[in-house]
Amino acid sequence: MLDVRRMQVLRAVISSGSITAAARNLGYTPSAISQQLSTLEKEAGTELLERIGRGVRATPAGILLSEHAEVMSAQLSKAESALTELKEGRTGRLAIRYFATAGAALVPPAVAAIRREFPGIRLDLKLIEPAPPLRDVESGDADVAIVVFPQRDQPANGIQLVHLLNDPYRVVLPRTHRLARKRILDLAELAEESWISTEGPPGPCRDIMLNACGAAGFAPNFAVESEDYQTAQGFVAAGLGVSLIPELGLGTPHPGVVVRKLRRPEPVRSIHAAVAAHARDQPALLRLLEVMREASAATR
Structure with missing residues (x-):
């Protein structure tokens, strides 16, 4: 197999016109250059140089290898430059996974900043629901996922959790509801109500809601199952029940509902970025x- 470094020495000798001149330019002794050329000729299986007086001249094989050495040197320089940009974070791929309400409030401004400030980064964005986005980080398919904690299972070793914000739940009532005039409700006041569920499959968001109701001494009576926050507000406006919706999921409240704070207890979901070890x-x-934290502060 031909050695690239020896090919570059050959190119230097041909360009300089002599072994002595090439040795002087490269900072080697002439004997070291001669040894490199001798080894390269053995690898090539043919003569690469012929002596002309005190100088040398390339054979056709020597010219061929010299030309390829020039191309390979240029490619190596490009590779080194690309590697430097990758290590310094100016190029590469950033895979982001998120759930819907985080995607609407936190992800867009952060992605806009990355595209503006790191134009060489290729972004891989994917909404993951109802499956938890954390799985893609654990499998190596994503660099970061926006997730809700606490979860039943802790993240795999090496995954760092970065807190972004606490997202409190609010109670959504029909505008004509008997409790609509109160600014803050005790959660226990909703014990006898019919409920509109917004958290379909088991998961951290449903656990947070059910655990809060349990702490208030009751289990909610779900009259309607709805996995969409806006649709749930429509059912509430129609007088079919009350609902708990996190602040990030409220959007523009339905005109037929009122939104009130809760206490004793106040359900809160803690939103984190789960970061893979290789990307931190x-x-x-x-x-x-950084931009997602700024966006989360703007939502408060």
């Missing part, structure tokens, strides 16, 4: 988290 020092990812 990536400049683009650090900037992504």
